[in-house]
Amino acid sequence: MNYSGFRIFTMQTRTLSLALLSLTLGAATAALAQPAAPVQPQTPLTWAYGVNTPGVNLPAATGPQHVPDSKLELVFPRDRFSPPDWHPEDHPAMPPVVASGHAPQVMACAYCHLPNGQGRPENASLAGLSADYIKQQLADYRASLRKSAEPQMSPPSLMQAIGLNTTAEEAEQAASYFAGLQPRRWIRVVETASVPETVVSGWMYIPKPGTAVKEPIANRILEMPENLERTELRDSRSSFVAYVPVGSIARGKQLANGNGGLASACSACHGADLRGLGPVPRLAGRSPSYLARQLYDLQTSNRKGLWSPLMTAVVAKLTPEDMLALAAYIASLEP
Ligand code: HEC
Numbered sequence: 001m002n003y004s005g006f007r008i009f010t011m012q013t014r015t016l017s018l019a020l021l022s023l024t025l026g027a028a029t030a031a032l033a034q035p036a037a038p039v040q041p042q043t044p045l046t047w048a049y050g051v052n053t054p055g056v057n058l059p060a061a062t063g064p065q066h067v068p069d070s071k072l073e074l075v076f077p078r079d080r081f082s083p084p085d086w087h088p089e090d091h092p093a094m095p096p097v098v099a100s101g102h103a104p105q106v107m108a109c110a111y112c113h114l115p116n117g118q119g120r121p122e123n124a125s126l127a128g129l130s131a132d133y134i135k136q137q138l139a140d141y142r143a144s145l146r147k148s149a150e151p152q153m154s155p156p157s158l159m160q161a162i163g164l165n166t167t168a169e170e171a172e173q174a175a176s177y178f179a180g181l182q183p184r185r186w187i188r189v190v191e192t193a194s195v196p197e198t199v200v201s202g203w204m205y206i207p208k209p210g211t212a213v214k215e216p217i218a219n220r221i222l223e224m225p226e227n228l229e230r231t232e233l234r235d236s237r238s239s240f241v242a243y244v245p246v247g248s249i250a251r252g253k254q255l256a257n258g259n260g261g262l263a264s265a266c267s268a269c270h271g272a273d274l275r276g277l278g279p280v281p282r283l284a285g286r287s288p289s290y291l292a293r294q295l296y297d298l299q300t301s302n303r304k305g306l307w308s309p310l311m312t313a314v315v316a317k318l319t320p321e322d323m324l325a326l327a328a329y330i331a332s333l334e335p
């Protein structure tokens with residue numbers, strides 16, 4: 001298999017360490033940690049399951065911080081029970097489990113999924129999913145029926161612990177909160193032949209600090225922050241860009257319409273425009289990394305919730321390239 005992302009992971013530790021020594025990011029310097037063993041990916045979709053590149057440590061923000069279009073001054077660092085809410089006017093009042101959660105296991109939903117439910121590539125957007133669907137997923141996590149095919153990626157494991165420890169009442173409150181939010185365009189999908197060299201930090205692809213070198217995109221989607229600094233501050237208005245291979249959107253559209261040998265069109269269950277139908281989740285405009293992870297997790301039965309059997313025939317014959325194309329196309333749709 002020729003995934004060029006793989007190169008980053010298999011690079012000799014020594015070379016990687018030396019390369020990282022000279023990296024800088026704006027004023028900040030990427031510090032060098034103890035050399036760690038290179039990670040061997042557990043799935044063919046390395047690009048969808050971001051596993052941190054050993055030795056890359058972006059400096060954490062400390063002290064009073066600001067983001068554009070917010071009058072607030074928030075003090076960092078913040079823990080997972082006090083996520084920043086830069087734009088309170090963008091959403092209704094958050095129930096306690098969303099705003100702050102409770103120690104030790106139930107971290108604030110808003111820390112990862114953001115107060116407006118738009119989410120990040122390493123987790124999932126929740127805005128506008130039906131309350132029944134959200135509750136069913138929490139029940140599946142509780143019953144250990146949703147796992148990740150990539151055990152080295154820790155956010156999905158954290159989500160399992162959260163599902164396990166969320167009470168029925170909290171699940172109800174969180175579900176109705178996120179179901180009531182309006183999903184909005186969040187990912188700019190760009191077809192391209194070449195992409196910036198990348199590393200994975202915070203389970204997310206970011207341009208390799210200190211270099212402007214480009215490399216072929218190959219068989220990958222690379223989803224990254226439009227503005228790394230704002231994303232690091234968890235600014236819920238700072239969105240993402242996804243670079244996808246040339247031609248993948250058209251190929252994905254064909255597959256999604258049932259013209260690629262798949263049993264039925266996705267819209268049969270996910271609704272016209274793939275914006276969801278009853279409890280079946282909306283897909284349009286969501287993170288391509290997340291979508292591809294779910295297709296692969298469903299195919300490999302790492303995800304086998306109560307409703308997952310409805311997807312069994314759909315994913316059975318998909319190749320990693322099919323999953324990439326479907327993810328590129330669906331992410332490009334208006335949410
Ligand atoms: C530590 C980060 C983190 C926190 C905090 C968190 N989640 Fe998640 N959540 C995730 C990740 C990561 C995934 C996606 C896992 C994957 O890729 O398979 C996820 C997925 C989900 C999904 C599945 C979405 C879908 O479309 O199927 C739901 C529902 C969900 N979370 C609800 C919640 C709720 C409710 C809370 C608060 C009680 C919460 N999460 C807190 C990280 C988090």
Ligand code: HEC
Nearest residue numbers: 256264265266268269281291294305307308310311314326
């Ligand atoms: C027969 C009905 C049906 C068809 C056809 C179908 N889906 Fe699904 N899909 C579902 C259901 C139901 C779920 C929720 C599964 C679960 O809860 O585990 C789902 C879940 C998903 C998810 C995970 C969403 C999330 O929020 O985690 C993705 C991605 C997905 N489908 C993609 C597709 C694509 C792409 C197609 C077409 C190629 C398709 N589906 C066709 C019923 C269907």
